[in-house]
Amino acid sequence: MRKIVHRHLGKVVAGAAIAVAGTAVMVGITLPGSAGAEESGGAKGSGGTSRQAAQQGQGAVQPGVVEQAPDEGEKGKGRDPLTDDETERVTRIALSRQMLTAGENVEGKRGPQRLSVNLAEPEADELDDPNAPRRADVSFYDYKNDTLVTRTVNLDTGKVEKTGSQHDVQPPISRDEMTEAAELLIADPLGAGLKADFKDATGKELTSPGQLVLNSMVYRATPGAQPAVLGACGEHRCVRLFPKVKNGPWIDSRDLVIDLSARKVGKLG
Template identity: 75%
Template sequence: MHRHLGKVVAGTALAVAGTAVMVAITLPGTAGANETGGTNGDGTRAAQQTGQGPDAVRPGVVEQAPAAVKKGTGRDPLTDDEMQRVEKIALNKQLLTSGENVDGDHGPQRLSVDLADPEADELDDPAAPRRADVTFYDYRTDTLVTKTVDVESGKVVRTGTQHGVQPPLSRAENAEAAELLIADPLGAGLKADYKDATGRELTSADQLLLNGAVYRATPGGQPAVLDKCGEHRCVRLFPKVKNGPWIDARWLVVDLSARKVARLAH
């Protein structure tokens, strides 16, 4: 096989499993729908029971009752309901309108929602408040924003901002980095390797399984266009053909903040 990015790396496929939950609502049947007779012999009763005729009674519709919010206790991991609730609380109007996500849209990029560590004087308290750290990255200002929310009261108890701090990348950020690479002239080798492996054109990040690592600049260790990596959010991608080999793209770095791609020296 011809190699365009140095080599296509064979490896074990990564399985990404999703779980779909389907909720079925069964409507009650119409009583006596199979009856063919009527009290007056003209079929009026049967017509009413099967939803026909001017005086027919329409079948009732049962609406699903709102699901109760599931809550954890103590140091239990946050439930899905708790995570959704605290994220909504943390993303207030000001942050939503002033921040920018990896796609350039309004609102910061969501990174993680985790159970916060207890305070020092709460370590042995089984009734200590449950708090959640909700972390965002604001691409407009290259700022990591962490909001700590009291899970029970729903109040934001602490807000922290940091520059030059680069936590692990989210799935959305890896996908955007791949889209930028595919659209850039430096992505030609990636696309050629993909076509060699599959016989198809690579046009979207959805065609790949993606892992990524944060890249930080070192003095003189990269092209000048990447010198702000660390202050900017930059990523080295490790793409894999779905049900196929890895493609070696380690020499390419995507600056998500500047939306630029550069090649490191071999």
Template identity: 70%
Template sequence: MRKIVHRHLGKVVAGAAVAVAGTAVMVAITLPGTAGADESGKGGGAAGAAAPAEQDGAVRPGVVRQAPAEGDRGRGGDPLTDDEIERAEQLAANRQLRSSAVNVEGERGPQRLTVDLVDPEDDGTDGSDAPRRADVTFYDYKNDSLVTKTVNLDTGKVEETGTQHGVQPPLSRAENAEAARLLIADPLGAGLKADYKDATGKELTSPDQLLLNGAVYRATPGAQPAVLDRCGEHRCVRLFPKVVNGPWIDARSIIVDLSAGKVAKLDR
């Protein structure tokens, strides 16, 4: 087994996961194997007829059925379809928001976070004909605000708009990737790159070479350098990087302030 690396950023941690408070829990799901088709050519009997394997007391493999094709619109409490998600985002990100907001990469337009169905029961209705509404959340890096818009997918109208400051929902994939990009380019990323090379023999040049989880970091009085004192008001992330098909790398001491575009190391 490879020795734990102490001389770089942290430790290259072998194993399936790192037990860290705040990191996402990943659960591996094993799907059933091949469908239990009768390869003997003797199938086609009535549903109640026992197959030879069943007569011997064996359990037949589960049958995996292909999911039905997703329509462009759900009903009632059905999950949002891809078409509905796209339409909700387009309705919520109006021209004014697209021109005034800034995303995590500093480009024009807000950073999309989530698109969630509004439960019909929240509107006092639970029938299949209830209006389809969605809450769309964005983060505007121009003024560090969380923007939530409720759109009616039936009428195409934005029914509610809310803006909050100091609210930090879970990070999106794009935000984790930008945090990794900033860290790789920063002098404080030298340890991460050295650990990656130790684990793979290759140079780390892109976030695409890592599997990334991230947790929002909030400032605690006296627990961090002054450059991170605004974390919580700013959108800051603590990364949990993993080498693709390889070990985790301990980067918990490094915080990336996405709002300021800065990287800092926690005091220990």
């Protein structure tokens, strides 16, 4: 049974979802299932041998051999997913010297924050062309000026074909951004409830995001619905975290928002 630790209530309540309360409306959010690759608690299967009856004169059947998957090639074809090599290559190409020098990532370090690398859709006149060039869309978020930058790289020529910049656009939060948001929350006085709930659930101190399973959603400000410290969310990159103790309950932190651009934490009323 999935559980949610409700801060300040001092009890664990069973449930599959939590409700996010706004000023005038209620928005339902269903939390992901509690079973995951990081926390599978099932026993590992035993690979014991099977034997035929002794009177058949057959010995033990040897365990099957699982062949190792072939190495991924350096280049994909057509609409094949991007290979690791392609992903690394287009990221290097898309990250111009100017972006690297002037941009800022979620930790406040040099260079914009990489969000995603995806195979780009073919151009309209290439839809029926089996030899159409492979392209990749590489998205970055520049925390220096809160800009989403998307660059399209032609994998055949190695050149950037298009660059787009947008403000007030907030794509899903990346894993690195979730980790940084948790770091800020743990270090902030408003994270005291999270740490107390974690200790109640585990008996241990919460000191690192690595002790949690994190899910998140982008938060956008609604006029008058949040404290002034969160009023720029939407222009700034802000996140609500839904943390879960590894192999344990969800912790209710729905009233806390982390402004990654300003590196501040606010509490909703």
